[in-house]
Amino acid sequence: MQKQFQDQLQKQFPYLKDKKLLLAISGGIDSMVLLYLFHELKFDITVAHCNFSLRDVESDADEEFVKSICESLKIAYYIQKFDTNGFAYDYKLSIQLAARKLRYDWFSELLSDKKLDFVLTAHHLDDEIETFLINLTRGTGLEGLTGIPAKNEKTIRPLLKFSREQIDTFAKENNIKWREDSSNASNKYLRNKLRHDVVPILKELNPSFMNSFQNTLHNLKQSQSLVDDASLIVYRKVVQEEEHQKKINISELIQLGNYEAYLFQWLKPLGFSAWEDIYDLVEAQSGKQVFSENFVLLKDREYLIVSERNFENKHDIYKIEKDSLEVNFSLKIAISKVDNISNLTNTTIFVDEEKISFPLVIRKWQEGDFFYPSGMNGKKKVSKYFKDEKFSLIDKQNQWLLCSNDEIIWIINHRTDQRFIANNKTKNIIKLETK
Structure with a gap:
C-alpha cells in the first residue's frame, strides 16, 4: 500500500512535497495510517487533534495517545478541546454537524496562524460509500452522489482510493498503533448502521463491489462535469450579473424544458433548499420571496433576483x-x-x-x-x-x-x-x- 500511496501522491497531489501540511489525527486506525505514511515519506507535517469531549475519559485517553505518538516521533502538534454538546445546543445543530463545524473552523485558524498550506484528513473509500448511501436515502441531486472531493479548497483527502480493509491490513503489517472509538460500534448514527448492516450485504452480493463503486463514482463525476458545462453556458445567456445581485430572466428561463434543473444548479451553492417554493416563484406574483440563510430570491416582474440578505435594521x-x-x-x-x-x-x-x-x-x-x-x-x-x-x-x-x-x-x-x-x-x- 505504501508504494501505491506514494504513486497516488505523485499523480494526484505532486505539489504537496514542498508544502507544510496539517494532518487531522484522531488516534483511530485511518488517521494513524495517514500519519505513518507521511512521516515515512519525510513530508513536513504538523498534527492537529480534536478532543470533542463526547466520550469522557475515552476522549481524554485519545488525546494523550496522540500526544505521546507525536512526541516520540518528534512531530509538532496542536490539541483543541471542545464543548461539542454545548455548541450543538446553542446553535441547534446535530452533534455530527457541530463537531464538523468546530473541527474545520479550527483547522482553518491553524492554517492561517501557523502559516501552513493544507489540512489532510483520513477519509477513505468506505467513507465515500457511506456518504453516497446517506445522501441517497435523504434525497439528493447528482452532485450528492459524486462522492467526497479529493480536494476542497485547502482540505485534501489522499486516502480516498483505499478501502478500510486495505488500511486495516497495512496497519497490522506495519505494527501501527491506534485507538478504537467505542462509538463506532453503535448503530445510533445512520453512518454506523449503513457501515454495519448495509455495506456488508452489498459486498456479499457483489464481491467486486468496491471496484464497481469506484467505476460508478468516476462515471457520475464525468456526468457532473457535463452538467456543470451546460449550466455555465445557459447561465451566461439567462442571468445578468450586477454589482449586488443576479437577475434571472424568466422569459428566457422558461423556454428551457428542464429549467428547474438549472435553478437547482445555480441556487444550491447559495444554500437554498425549498425547491418547490423556488419553482413556484416562476409563475408567482411580484414580491414573493424565498430565503436561504444568507440570500434571498425575489420574483420581480420578469426576473428572479438573487441578492444577499440585508440584516441591517431599517431604523439604523x-x-x-x-x-x-x-x-x-x-x-x-x-x-x-x-x-x-x-x-x-x-x-x-x-x-x-x-x-x-x-x-x-x-x-x-x-x-x-x-x-x-x-x-x-x-x-x-x-x-x-x-x-x-x-x-x-x-x-x-x-x-x-x-x-x-x-x-x-x-x-x-x-x-x-x-x-x-x-x-x-x-x-x-x-x-x-x-x-
Whole structure:
C-alpha cells in the first residue's frame, strides 16, 4: 500500500512535497495510517487533534495517545478541546454537524496562524460509500452522489482510493498503533448502521463491489462535469450579473424544458433548499420571496433576483457632522469642501453648505417620504420614484437617503433634490462621493 500511496501522491497531489501540511489525527486506525505514511515519506507535517469531549475519559485517553505518538516521533502538534454538546445546543445543530463545524473552523485558524498550506484528513473509500448511501436515502441531486472531493479548497483527502480493509491490513503489517472509538460500534448514527448492516450485504452480493463503486463514482463525476458545462453556458445567456445581485430572466428561463434543473444548479451553492417554493416563484406574483440563510430570491416582474440578505435594521441611521471627512456603513461616503463643480455623476454630488443643516442623516426610506427631483418641477413621492425607476423590492429595502432636517438631499447613487444642489454661484460647496 505504501508504494501505491506514494504513486497516488505523485499523480494526484505532486505539489504537496514542498508544502507544510496539517494532518487531522484522531488516534483511530485511518488517521494513524495517514500519519505513518507521511512521516515515512519525510513530508513536513504538523498534527492537529480534536478532543470533542463526547466520550469522557475515552476522549481524554485519545488525546494523550496522540500526544505521546507525536512526541516520540518528534512531530509538532496542536490539541483543541471542545464543548461539542454545548455548541450543538446553542446553535441547534446535530452533534455530527457541530463537531464538523468546530473541527474545520479550527483547522482553518491553524492554517492561517501557523502559516501552513493544507489540512489532510483520513477519509477513505468506505467513507465515500457511506456518504453516497446517506445522501441517497435523504434525497439528493447528482452532485450528492459524486462522492467526497479529493480536494476542497485547502482540505485534501489522499486516502480516498483505499478501502478500510486495505488500511486495516497495512496497519497490522506495519505494527501501527491506534485507538478504537467505542462509538463506532453503535448503530445510533445512520453512518454506523449503513457501515454495519448495509455495506456488508452489498459486498456479499457483489464481491467486486468496491471496484464497481469506484467505476460508478468516476462515471457520475464525468456526468457532473457535463452538467456543470451546460449550466455555465445557459447561465451566461439567462442571468445578468450586477454589482449586488443576479437577475434571472424568466422569459428566457422558461423556454428551457428542464429549467428547474438549472435553478437547482445555480441556487444550491447559495444554500437554498425549498425547491418547490423556488419553482413556484416562476409563475408567482411580484414580491414573493424565498430565503436561504444568507440570500434571498425575489420574483420581480420578469426576473428572479438573487441578492444577499440585508440584516441591517431599517431604523439604523448614520450621522455626518460638519467636520466629518467620511462616513462608513454598507457604503462609504467621502465629504470634502471644494471650490468648483466638476464630474457630477449619480455617485458624486455637490451641495450648497448654506442650504443644509448639520448633522446630516443617512437613513432608509419611509412611507410618505418625498423630494424635489433635480431637473423636474415640483415634488415627488420617493415610492413613486422607485416605481417609475423600476426598483425591485430588494432595491427599495437597500436604498439609503441623505437628509437635512429630515428633508431629502440625495437618494444616494441615484437622484439629488434640486433644493440643495450647488451651482456656479455657490460660495461654499460641499462634495459628497460614494466609494
